[in-house]
Amino acid sequence: MALVARLLVVDDDPRIRHLLELLLSGVRHQVVLADSAKAALEHLRRETPDLILLDIMMPDMDGLTLLGRIRAVRRLAKVPVIMFTGGGKELEGPSRALGADLFLEKPVSGRRLKEVVENLLAREGYVLPGGERVNSLEEVGSRLRHALPEEARFKLLWRKTASRRALLQNLLAKGWTEALLRRILPGEYDLYDLLGHLAFGWPLVPLRERAARVQDPRLASHLEAYLEEKRLPLEGNGLLEELAQALYA
Structure with a gap:
Protein backbone atom coordinates (compact mmCIF):
# COMPACT_ATOMS: atom_id res chain seq x y z
CA MET A 1 0.00 0.00 0.00
CA ALA A 2 1.35 3.41 -0.99
CA LEU A 3 2.30 5.90 1.69
CA VAL A 4 1.49 9.58 1.90
CA ALA A 5 4.76 11.30 2.76
CA ARG A 6 5.84 14.88 3.43
CA LEU A 7 8.66 15.91 1.13
CA LEU A 8 10.84 19.00 1.38
CA VAL A 9 12.21 20.33 -1.93
CA VAL A 10 15.05 22.86 -1.64
CA ASP A 11 16.07 24.65 -4.87
CA ASP A 12 16.62 28.30 -5.76
CA ASP A 13 15.27 27.80 -9.32
CA PRO A 14 11.49 28.40 -9.34
CA ARG A 15 11.05 26.33 -12.50
CA ILE A 16 12.67 23.29 -10.88
CA ARG A 17 10.62 23.73 -7.70
CA HIS A 18 7.40 23.93 -9.71
CA LEU A 19 8.28 20.86 -11.78
CA LEU A 20 9.18 18.79 -8.71
CA GLU A 21 6.00 19.85 -6.95
CA LEU A 22 3.90 18.74 -9.94
CA LEU A 23 5.70 15.41 -10.24
CA LEU A 24 5.66 14.47 -6.57
CA SER A 25 2.30 15.83 -5.48
CA GLY A 26 0.82 13.86 -8.38
CA VAL A 27 1.63 10.65 -6.50
CA ARG A 28 -0.26 11.86 -3.42
CA HIS A 29 2.74 13.17 -1.50
CA GLN A 30 2.63 16.50 0.34
CA VAL A 31 5.35 18.74 -1.07
CA VAL A 32 6.82 21.71 0.81
CA LEU A 33 8.99 24.09 -1.24
CA ALA A 34 11.97 26.11 0.01
CA ASP A 35 13.77 28.58 -2.26
CA SER A 36 16.93 28.76 -0.15
CA ALA A 37 18.90 27.01 2.55
CA LYS A 38 17.69 29.62 5.03
CA ALA A 39 14.04 28.89 4.22
CA ALA A 40 14.74 25.16 4.50
CA LEU A 41 16.33 25.56 7.94
CA GLU A 42 13.36 27.59 9.16
CA HIS A 43 11.02 24.80 8.05
CA LEU A 44 13.21 22.07 9.55
CA ARG A 45 13.20 23.76 12.95
CA ARG A 46 9.45 23.05 13.10
CA GLU A 47 8.99 19.93 11.00
CA THR A 48 10.59 16.57 10.27
CA PRO A 49 9.97 15.63 6.63
CA ASP A 50 9.99 12.06 5.40
CA LEU A 51 12.44 12.88 2.62
CA ILE A 52 14.46 15.90 1.44
CA LEU A 53 15.39 16.73 -2.15
CA LEU A 54 18.27 19.16 -2.00
CA ASP A 55 19.96 21.17 -4.74
CA ILE A 56 23.69 21.74 -4.31
CA MET A 57 24.28 24.98 -6.22
CA MET A 58 22.47 27.71 -4.24
CA PRO A 59 23.60 31.30 -3.59
CA ASP A 60 23.16 31.93 0.15
CA MET A 61 24.33 28.54 1.42
CA ASP A 62 25.22 25.63 -0.84
CA GLY A 63 23.47 22.29 -0.49
CA LEU A 64 26.52 20.50 0.88
CA THR A 65 26.77 22.93 3.79
CA LEU A 66 23.05 22.59 4.42
CA LEU A 67 23.32 18.80 4.33
CA GLY A 68 26.04 18.94 6.97
CA ARG A 69 23.80 21.02 9.23
CA ILE A 70 20.88 18.66 8.67
CA ARG A 71 22.91 15.60 9.62
CA ALA A 72 24.17 17.35 12.77
CA VAL A 73 20.60 17.38 14.16
CA ARG A 74 19.73 14.10 15.81
CA ARG A 75 16.06 14.35 14.84
CA LEU A 76 17.03 14.76 11.17
CA ALA A 77 20.03 12.46 11.06
CA LYS A 78 18.19 9.58 9.39
CA VAL A 79 15.83 11.51 7.11
CA PRO A 80 16.60 10.36 3.54
CA VAL A 81 18.26 13.08 1.45
CA ILE A 82 18.54 13.10 -2.34
CA MET A 83 21.14 15.53 -3.67
CA PHE A 84 20.54 16.71 -7.22
CA THR A 85 22.65 19.15 -9.19
CA GLY A 86 23.83 20.32 -12.58
CA GLY A 87 27.25 20.99 -11.09
CA GLY A 88 28.86 17.73 -12.16
CA LYS A 89 29.54 14.14 -11.09
CA GLU A 90 32.55 15.21 -9.01
CA LEU A 91 30.15 16.45 -6.33
CA GLU A 92 28.85 12.93 -5.62
CA GLY A 93 31.79 12.01 -3.36
CA PRO A 94 31.37 14.99 -1.00
CA SER A 95 27.58 14.44 -0.99
CA ARG A 96 27.95 10.81 0.06
CA ALA A 97 30.59 11.69 2.66
CA LEU A 98 28.18 14.15 4.30
CA GLY A 99 25.40 11.57 4.47
CA ALA A 100 23.39 11.90 1.25
CA ASP A 101 21.40 8.76 0.45
CA LEU A 102 21.38 9.35 -3.29
CA PHE A 103 23.03 11.65 -5.83
CA LEU A 104 21.30 12.64 -9.09
CA GLU A 105 22.55 14.83 -11.91
CA LYS A 106 20.17 17.22 -13.64
CA PRO A 107 18.21 16.79 -15.78
CA VAL A 108 16.36 13.88 -14.15
CA SER A 109 13.38 12.21 -15.81
CA GLY A 110 10.09 12.29 -13.95
CA ARG A 111 9.87 8.49 -13.98
CA ARG A 112 13.36 8.11 -12.52
CA LEU A 113 12.72 10.70 -9.81
CA LYS A 114 9.45 9.13 -8.69
CA GLU A 115 11.07 5.70 -8.68
CA VAL A 116 13.98 6.68 -6.43
CA VAL A 117 11.70 8.65 -4.09
CA GLU A 118 9.33 5.69 -3.64
CA ASN A 119 12.25 3.28 -3.15
CA LEU A 120 13.78 5.44 -0.43
CA LEU A 121 10.44 5.90 1.34
CA ALA A 122 9.74 2.16 1.22
CA ARG A 123 13.19 1.45 2.63
CA GLU A 124 12.69 3.87 5.49
CA GLY A 125 9.33 2.43 6.54
CA TYR A 126 7.26 4.26 9.17
CA VAL A 127 8.61 6.95 11.49
CA LEU A 128 7.34 6.72 15.08
CA PRO A 129 7.64 9.22 17.95
CA GLY A 130 11.25 9.77 18.93
CA GLY A 131 12.49 8.95 15.43
CA GLU A 132 12.16 5.15 15.67
CA ARG A 133 11.44 3.51 12.32
CA VAL A 134 9.53 0.27 11.77
Whole structure:
Protein backbone atom coordinates (compact mmCIF):
# COMPACT_ATOMS: atom_id res chain seq x y z
CA MET A 1 0.00 0.00 0.00
CA ALA A 2 1.35 3.41 -0.99
CA LEU A 3 2.30 5.90 1.69
CA VAL A 4 1.49 9.58 1.90
CA ALA A 5 4.76 11.30 2.76
CA ARG A 6 5.84 14.88 3.43
CA LEU A 7 8.66 15.91 1.13
CA LEU A 8 10.84 19.00 1.38
CA VAL A 9 12.21 20.33 -1.93
CA VAL A 10 15.05 22.86 -1.64
CA ASP A 11 16.07 24.65 -4.87
CA ASP A 12 16.62 28.30 -5.76
CA ASP A 13 15.27 27.80 -9.32
CA PRO A 14 11.49 28.40 -9.34
CA ARG A 15 11.05 26.33 -12.50
CA ILE A 16 12.67 23.29 -10.88
CA ARG A 17 10.62 23.73 -7.70
CA HIS A 18 7.40 23.93 -9.71
CA LEU A 19 8.28 20.86 -11.78
CA LEU A 20 9.18 18.79 -8.71
CA GLU A 21 6.00 19.85 -6.95
CA LEU A 22 3.90 18.74 -9.94
CA LEU A 23 5.70 15.41 -10.24
CA LEU A 24 5.66 14.47 -6.57
CA SER A 25 2.30 15.83 -5.48
CA GLY A 26 0.82 13.86 -8.38
CA VAL A 27 1.63 10.65 -6.50
CA ARG A 28 -0.26 11.86 -3.42
CA HIS A 29 2.74 13.17 -1.50
CA GLN A 30 2.63 16.50 0.34
CA VAL A 31 5.35 18.74 -1.07
CA VAL A 32 6.82 21.71 0.81
CA LEU A 33 8.99 24.09 -1.24
CA ALA A 34 11.97 26.11 0.01
CA ASP A 35 13.77 28.58 -2.26
CA SER A 36 16.93 28.76 -0.15
CA ALA A 37 18.90 27.01 2.55
CA LYS A 38 17.69 29.62 5.03
CA ALA A 39 14.04 28.89 4.22
CA ALA A 40 14.74 25.16 4.50
CA LEU A 41 16.33 25.56 7.94
CA GLU A 42 13.36 27.59 9.16
CA HIS A 43 11.02 24.80 8.05
CA LEU A 44 13.21 22.07 9.55
CA ARG A 45 13.20 23.76 12.95
CA ARG A 46 9.45 23.05 13.10
CA GLU A 47 8.99 19.93 11.00
CA THR A 48 10.59 16.57 10.27
CA PRO A 49 9.97 15.63 6.63
CA ASP A 50 9.99 12.06 5.40
CA LEU A 51 12.44 12.88 2.62
CA ILE A 52 14.46 15.90 1.44
CA LEU A 53 15.39 16.73 -2.15
CA LEU A 54 18.27 19.16 -2.00
CA ASP A 55 19.96 21.17 -4.74
CA ILE A 56 23.69 21.74 -4.31
CA MET A 57 24.28 24.98 -6.22
CA MET A 58 22.47 27.71 -4.24
CA PRO A 59 23.60 31.30 -3.59
CA ASP A 60 23.16 31.93 0.15
CA MET A 61 24.33 28.54 1.42
CA ASP A 62 25.22 25.63 -0.84
CA GLY A 63 23.47 22.29 -0.49
CA LEU A 64 26.52 20.50 0.88
CA THR A 65 26.77 22.93 3.79
CA LEU A 66 23.05 22.59 4.42
CA LEU A 67 23.32 18.80 4.33
CA GLY A 68 26.04 18.94 6.97
CA ARG A 69 23.80 21.02 9.23
CA ILE A 70 20.88 18.66 8.67
CA ARG A 71 22.91 15.60 9.62
CA ALA A 72 24.17 17.35 12.77
CA VAL A 73 20.60 17.38 14.16
CA ARG A 74 19.73 14.10 15.81
CA ARG A 75 16.06 14.35 14.84
CA LEU A 76 17.03 14.76 11.17
CA ALA A 77 20.03 12.46 11.06
CA LYS A 78 18.19 9.58 9.39
CA VAL A 79 15.83 11.51 7.11
CA PRO A 80 16.60 10.36 3.54
CA VAL A 81 18.26 13.08 1.45
CA ILE A 82 18.54 13.10 -2.34
CA MET A 83 21.14 15.53 -3.67
CA PHE A 84 20.54 16.71 -7.22
CA THR A 85 22.65 19.15 -9.19
CA GLY A 86 23.83 20.32 -12.58
CA GLY A 87 27.25 20.99 -11.09
CA GLY A 88 28.86 17.73 -12.16
CA LYS A 89 29.54 14.14 -11.09
CA GLU A 90 32.55 15.21 -9.01
CA LEU A 91 30.15 16.45 -6.33
CA GLU A 92 28.85 12.93 -5.62
CA GLY A 93 31.79 12.01 -3.36
CA PRO A 94 31.37 14.99 -1.00
CA SER A 95 27.58 14.44 -0.99
CA ARG A 96 27.95 10.81 0.06
CA ALA A 97 30.59 11.69 2.66
CA LEU A 98 28.18 14.15 4.30
CA GLY A 99 25.40 11.57 4.47
CA ALA A 100 23.39 11.90 1.25
CA ASP A 101 21.40 8.76 0.45
CA LEU A 102 21.38 9.35 -3.29
CA PHE A 103 23.03 11.65 -5.83
CA LEU A 104 21.30 12.64 -9.09
CA GLU A 105 22.55 14.83 -11.91
CA LYS A 106 20.17 17.22 -13.64
CA PRO A 107 18.21 16.79 -15.78
CA VAL A 108 16.36 13.88 -14.15
CA SER A 109 13.38 12.21 -15.81
CA GLY A 110 10.09 12.29 -13.95
CA ARG A 111 9.87 8.49 -13.98
CA ARG A 112 13.36 8.11 -12.52
CA LEU A 113 12.72 10.70 -9.81
CA LYS A 114 9.45 9.13 -8.69
CA GLU A 115 11.07 5.70 -8.68
CA VAL A 116 13.98 6.68 -6.43
CA VAL A 117 11.70 8.65 -4.09
CA GLU A 118 9.33 5.69 -3.64
CA ASN A 119 12.25 3.28 -3.15
CA LEU A 120 13.78 5.44 -0.43
CA LEU A 121 10.44 5.90 1.34
CA ALA A 122 9.74 2.16 1.22
CA ARG A 123 13.19 1.45 2.63
CA GLU A 124 12.69 3.87 5.49
CA GLY A 125 9.33 2.43 6.54
CA TYR A 126 7.26 4.26 9.17
CA VAL A 127 8.61 6.95 11.49
CA LEU A 128 7.34 6.72 15.08
CA PRO A 129 7.64 9.22 17.95
CA GLY A 130 11.25 9.77 18.93
CA GLY A 131 12.49 8.95 15.43
CA GLU A 132 12.16 5.15 15.67
CA ARG A 133 11.44 3.51 12.32
CA VAL A 134 9.53 0.27 11.77
CA ASN A 135 8.85 -1.64 8.58
CA SER A 136 5.15 -2.51 8.79
CA LEU A 137 1.78 -1.21 9.93
CA GLU A 138 1.61 -4.20 12.28
CA GLU A 139 4.65 -2.87 14.12
CA VAL A 140 3.08 0.60 14.22
CA GLY A 141 -0.05 -0.89 15.77
CA SER A 142 1.94 -2.83 18.35
CA ARG A 143 3.70 0.35 19.53
CA LEU A 144 0.49 2.37 19.44
CA ARG A 145 -1.41 -0.12 21.63
CA HIS A 146 1.08 0.57 24.42
CA ALA A 147 0.26 4.30 24.20
CA LEU A 148 -3.52 3.79 24.30
CA PRO A 149 -5.86 2.51 27.02
CA GLU A 150 -7.27 -0.97 26.50
CA GLU A 151 -9.83 -1.15 23.71
CA ALA A 152 -13.08 -0.93 25.69
CA ARG A 153 -11.82 2.00 27.76
CA PHE A 154 -10.54 3.74 24.64
CA LYS A 155 -14.08 3.66 23.21
CA LEU A 156 -15.56 5.05 26.42
CA LEU A 157 -13.02 7.86 26.68
CA TRP A 158 -13.60 8.93 23.08
CA ARG A 159 -17.36 9.31 23.56
CA LYS A 160 -16.99 12.13 26.12
CA THR A 161 -15.71 15.50 24.97
CA ALA A 162 -13.53 16.14 28.04
CA SER A 163 -11.91 12.71 28.13
CA ARG A 164 -11.48 12.70 24.35
CA ARG A 165 -9.58 16.01 24.54
CA ALA A 166 -7.43 14.72 27.38
CA LEU A 167 -6.62 11.58 25.40
CA LEU A 168 -5.64 13.61 22.34
CA GLN A 169 -3.47 15.92 24.45
CA ASN A 170 -1.71 12.86 25.85
CA LEU A 171 -1.10 11.44 22.37
CA LEU A 172 0.08 14.84 21.15
CA ALA A 173 2.53 15.14 24.04
CA LYS A 174 3.94 11.72 23.23
CA GLY A 175 4.27 12.64 19.56
CA TRP A 176 1.76 10.10 18.29
CA THR A 177 -0.71 12.38 16.54
CA GLU A 178 2.09 13.99 14.52
CA ALA A 179 3.58 10.61 13.70
CA LEU A 180 0.25 9.25 12.46
CA LEU A 181 -0.70 12.32 10.44
CA ARG A 182 2.74 12.53 8.83
CA ARG A 183 2.53 9.11 7.18
CA ILE A 184 -1.09 8.01 7.09
CA LEU A 185 -2.93 5.52 4.94
CA PRO A 186 -4.20 6.89 1.62
CA GLY A 187 -7.63 8.47 1.92
CA GLU A 188 -9.44 10.73 4.37
CA TYR A 189 -10.26 9.17 7.70
CA ASP A 190 -11.32 10.28 11.15
CA LEU A 191 -8.41 10.18 13.61
CA TYR A 192 -10.42 7.89 15.87
CA ASP A 193 -10.88 5.40 13.03
CA LEU A 194 -7.20 5.56 12.19
CA LEU A 195 -6.19 4.95 15.80
CA GLY A 196 -8.64 2.08 16.14
CA HIS A 197 -7.58 0.54 12.85
CA LEU A 198 -3.87 0.56 13.65
CA ALA A 199 -4.13 -0.39 17.32
CA PHE A 200 -7.13 -2.74 17.39
CA GLY A 201 -7.76 -3.77 13.77
CA TRP A 202 -11.05 -1.88 13.33
CA PRO A 203 -12.26 -1.29 9.76
CA LEU A 204 -11.52 2.15 8.32
CA VAL A 205 -14.60 4.24 7.54
CA PRO A 206 -14.04 7.22 5.16
CA LEU A 207 -15.05 10.65 6.46
CA ARG A 208 -17.75 10.97 3.82
CA GLU A 209 -19.40 7.82 5.09
CA ARG A 210 -19.20 9.11 8.66
CA ALA A 211 -20.81 12.40 7.58
CA ALA A 212 -23.54 10.53 5.73
CA ARG A 213 -24.40 8.57 8.87
CA VAL A 214 -24.69 11.73 10.97
CA GLN A 215 -26.85 13.45 8.35
CA ASP A 216 -29.12 10.45 7.91
CA PRO A 217 -32.66 11.67 8.78
CA ARG A 218 -33.39 8.29 10.33
CA LEU A 219 -30.95 9.16 13.12
CA ALA A 220 -33.25 11.86 14.51
CA SER A 221 -36.28 9.58 14.47
CA HIS A 222 -34.36 6.81 16.22
CA LEU A 223 -33.24 9.27 18.89
CA GLU A 224 -36.74 10.64 19.48
CA ALA A 225 -38.19 7.13 19.73
CA TYR A 226 -35.51 6.13 22.23
CA LEU A 227 -36.08 9.21 24.38
CA GLU A 228 -39.84 8.73 24.30
CA GLU A 229 -39.47 5.10 25.31
CA LYS A 230 -37.25 6.10 28.22
CA ARG A 231 -39.51 9.07 29.03
CA LEU A 232 -36.59 11.47 28.95
CA PRO A 233 -36.61 15.11 27.79
CA LEU A 234 -35.14 15.82 24.33
CA GLU A 235 -32.97 18.71 25.57
CA GLY A 236 -30.38 18.84 28.33
CA ASN A 237 -29.82 15.14 28.85
CA GLY A 238 -26.55 14.69 26.97
CA LEU A 239 -27.87 11.81 24.92
CA LEU A 240 -27.55 13.70 21.64
CA GLU A 241 -23.80 13.69 21.99
CA GLU A 242 -23.79 10.15 23.31
CA LEU A 243 -25.73 8.87 20.30
CA ALA A 244 -23.51 10.74 17.89
CA GLN A 245 -20.44 9.28 19.57
CA ALA A 246 -22.05 5.84 19.47
CA LEU A 247 -21.64 5.99 15.70
CA TYR A 248 -17.97 5.33 16.36
CA ALA A 249 -18.59 2.18 18.38
